[in-house]
Amino acid sequence: MAESRSLTLAEKVWNDHLVVEGTDGAPDLLYIDLHLVHEVTSPQAFDGLRLAGRPVRRPDLTIATEDHNTPTRGINLPIADLTSRTQIDTLRSNAREFGIRLHSLGDVEQGIVHVVGPQLGLTMPGITVVCGDSHTSTHGAFGAMAFGIGTSEVEHVLATQTLPLKAFKTMAITVEGTLRPGVTAKDIILAVIAQIGTGGGQGYVLEYRGSAIRSLSMEGRMTICNMSIEAGARAGMVAPDQTTFDYLEGRPHAPAGDDWTEAVAYWKTLQTDEGAVFDAEVFLDADALEPFVTWGTNPGQGVSLSENVPDPSGILDANDRATAERALEYMALEAGTPMKQIAVDAVFMGSCTNSRIEDLRAFASVIKGQKKADGVRVMVVPGSARVRIEAEAEGIDRIVTEFGAEWRFAGCSMCLGMNPDQLAPGERCASTSNRNFEGRQGKGGRTHLVSPLVAAATAIRGTLSSPWDLVEAPELVATSLAATSLASTSLASTSKAV
């Protein structure tokens, strides 16, 4: 590729990892800097290595955690579900056999794989990150190229530390303006997906740009990049800046000393060049954005919380109309119902989308001193054991339990119904997770995707609500905003100490 051409961030990172450039239609061979592993998608990959008599090429670029199958209470007891226990035991023996670093249930660094990587300072700008999990896109928040892979590819990376890949197209998603108090990163990404659709990003790497993105903390950027996959994109990226460097500095595996200086100088070059051309562009106005919530059974079926359940008869495309009708039937919703009148049975605060310390702080700032609505089950699940410790040091666990909510151990929990935390059939949940698919949170469960602030307000009122609806305590809005904007500063000061 010619040096003089203006390049996008994604192209720069790609070019920096070219081991062999594909010719005659063959894919490029790309080097992988960091491989994250968990118990569900790795067993057959390790078995494949064993069958072929191959070692793991770079155990020192590989790290494993237990997250999908793990329970979030009674973690000192044997895992009751036999399949889950087998997958966990298999990961443990594979890690031993192949020399992989593993953070098991009970370990201080255990947690959701996409929370653990950034927290350890392993995720950094300009690297390539893969994991057998579609939400690997999270790590793009640092200006890394990060994407989910299948089990065969997991084996391929374990064996070769590379992947044969065809280049992605690039899409700029520019969000300009200032978010109003009570509106957060989650609302931005839900609005983006509603705008471009669940297939809108297919074949693209998304680059999130603009003043509203720049003003977000690393946690907020991770929330946005995390859900790139819900728009069909393999990866999402944000160019690194001072916010990125401040988050990273002093973390256990971040560069230090002269390495830090050299790394930052390189990271500063990781900006899309003036005049670089994207294959597609999307714009969103942050000023106009309101708290956002999904009504249907895919993440693109969302509206502002102040709106009503949409009427499928107004949808022109016959397929989309049928999909919307089916979604309303599954969700047991009537067209025209104000979203705010929808009562929930459960609130889930957690997942790789929203379980970092800033998310917990935002949630706690709204519920502090309040009591949860009668009959609503509220579960708060930190993304990692480290986040849990940090939150407890700040008293968030007490705020949560005094509110009447459950304070759990770290894991994927109710995001995906693979562990004991599930909705019962017909139960309705306001969830800070990433997928509202049929049965995702448990067979027959109904999911509304929301931000931590909306989850908190909903837990107080029992109906889908934002902090704007807590009129009896308007100062809460200001508190939650303050918590959000202060988060990255206080995180830097607390988490480095541990």
Next chain:
Amino acid sequence: MEAVSVITGIAAPLARSNVDTDQIIPAVFLKRVTKTGFEDALFHGWRQDPDFVLNQPEYAGAKVLVAGPDFGTGSSREHAVWALRDFGFEAVLSSRFGDIFRGNSGKQGLLAAQLTEGDIERLWAAIDEQPGRELSVDLTTKTVSVGSLTVPFDIDDYTRWRLLEGLDDIGLTLRSEAEITEFESRRHSWRPKTLPVK
């Protein structure tokens, strides 16, 4: 992956169309943690029927499955290929394959050979005459022979080359090992490392 050139063995006729991967291996078997040992799961539903072709003694040890059109459609599960391979099949013949299944086959060294529907029927007739007879699939000449009958088959050149050479994706990539090692030697010291634990 072992190189494939000529596969000779008993051919089992599966005279059904639209055999999707859910029928090849039901979802309940996807919870396993191994990549082998799926032989019991292959066509699990159908094998409960004593009349099912693979329950007939003359087809015991079959290496070639002669299937109807649209074999391997549906779910992307790689387990479908693993189950066929574990059962002992080295080649599947059909007039049309599901795209993902065909891709997965190539990756796992299972030969998915495409014949015309007419030739599939001629093969079925030849097998019917003498159940349990051996059949030969020759990847070098792209032909299938049984008795005096020889018919051609199609396979894309790239997959054929990889099968003939015995190269899986990893094997192919490892041909560039020198380039990978050279790339690693240029890798900045501050790029992430998970070990030693800090």
